[in-house]
Amino acid sequence: MKQQIIRAGLETLYFTGAHRAFGGPLGGIGAILTLHHVRPARPADFQPNRLLEITPEFLEEMLAWLRRSGIAVISLDDVHRRLIGGESGGRFVALTFDDGYRDNLRFAYPILKAHQVPFAIYVPTSFPDRVGELWWLVLEAVIADNESITLDMDGRARRFDCRDVAAKREAFETVYWWLRGLPTEEALREVVRDLAARYAVSVTGFCDDLCMTWSELATLAADPLVTIGAHTVNHVMLKKVPETMVSAEMRMSAAAIEAALGVRPHHFSYPVGDASAAGPREFGIAARLGFLTGVTTRPGVLFPEHRDHLTALPRISVNGQFQRLRYLSVLLSGTATALWSGFRRVDAA
Numbered sequence: 001m002k003q004q005i006i007r008a009g010l011e012t013l014y015f016t017g018a019h020r021a022f023g024g025p026l027g028g029i030g031a032i033l034t035l036h037h038v039r040p041a042r043p044a045d046f047q048p049n050r051l052l053e054i055t056p057e058f059l060e061e062m063l064a065w066l067r068r069s070g071i072a073v074i075s076l077d078d079v080h081r082r083l084i085g086g087e088s089g090g091r092f093v094a095l096t097f098d099d100g101y102r103d104n105l106r107f108a109y110p111i112l113k114a115h116q117v118p119f120a121i122y123v124p125t126s127f128p129d130r131v132g133e134l135w136w137l138v139l140e141a142v143i144a145d146n147e148s149i150t151l152d153m154d155g156r157a158r159r160f161d162c163r164d165v166a167a168k169r170e171a172f173e174t175v176y177w178w179l180r181g182l183p184t185e186e187a188l189r190e191v192v193r194d195l196a197a198r199y200a201v202s203v204t205g206f207c208d209d210l211c212m213t214w215s216e217l218a219t220l221a222a223d224p225l226v227t228i229g230a231h232t233v234n235h236v237m238l239k240k241v242p243e244t245m246v247s248a249e250m251r252m253s254a255a256a257i258e259a260a261l262g263v264r265p266h267h268f269s270y271p272v273g274d275a276s277a278a279g280p281r282e283f284g285i286a287a288r289l290g291f292l293t294g295v296t297t298r299p300g301v302l303f304p305e306h307r308d309h310l311t312a313l314p315r316i317s318v319n320g321q322f323q324r325l326r327y328l329s330v331l332l333s334g335t336a337t338a339l340w341s342g343f344r345r346v347d348a349a
């Protein structure tokens with residue numbers, strides 16, 4: 001339902017021509033795009049995490065469209081320079097890929113390389129270390145593989161029917177958002193580890209299947225087009241862990257990347273990244289630790305005012321449910337995100 005409302009909103013803005021206010025007051029100076037997986041579409045009906053993937057064809061289409069539209073693709077170092085230098089230099093986007101999926105190397109890199117565009121990959125270091133918990137995929141697998149599941153939710157035993165696709169979708173929505181609402185990251189992880197154990201899904205197995213190794217990451221890091229950024233060690237929602245752990249996760253992830261790849265990351269992405277996962281405490285710690293930029297998943301384009309909030313930057317998600325250039329043009333015009341944020345240019349509270 002939520003997806004349908006967003007789609008209808010984007011369609012309306014497109015057909016009213018609001019997006020042509022490109023370079024207008026809502027469009028800001030540029031935007032940072034969020035991507036995750038890039039891989040061919042898969043036929044399965046139950047793909048609750050599908051919003052996190054686009055096809056190689058759409059990436060290709062998007063790059064060609066950016067070029068036609070005269071929007072430069074620049075690196076995060078250049079985004080930082082433009083924000084602090086206050087120079088306009090024409091509209092831009094920066095491409096960022098979260099989590100370090102192997103499909104980025106296999107499918108996205110050849111396209112990005114052919115277009116000679118810079119991009120960044122934010123790596124949670126436990127993923128190449130092969131101990132990461134991609135808990136949202138564990139939940140998907142548990143629901144996909146079973147006819148029903150049981151779960152203790154807030155002290156009450158619940159049983160979820162997972163017999164068909166509709167039931168699976170409903171079970172995923174309910175359990176996913178209940179998990180996201182738990183007060184601590186540890187509570188969430190305990191539930192997911194218990195589910196994984198009871199339904200025989202490997203909690204850490206997704207690292208091997210889906211994430212780049214350090215040596216694959218080194219291949220990318222050797223290319224001057226690529227920026228490797230930090231994304232914590234354990235991919236935790238930082239707002240849900242104690243303060244000492246916030247700085248430890250940030251410092252240790254930067255140190256691990258530097259040790260493995262020989263480059264110190266200067267850019268940081270907050271896992272999950274919305275207001276429930278990162279707030280002023282995290283923005284302050286990232287700045288104090290010396291990161292040049294920190295990106296959230298709060299939706300928005302960049303304005304000159306962001307120079308005072310360099311570790312609380314918004315991004316535009318290239319959502320796999322909306323793989324249409326016209327949605328992207330609406331999002332980059334800033335009209336949709338301005339409506340969502342009540343016309344606030346900076347959202348760092």
Ligand SMILES: [Zn+2]
Pocket residue numbers: 098099231235271272
């Ligand atoms: Zn992530």
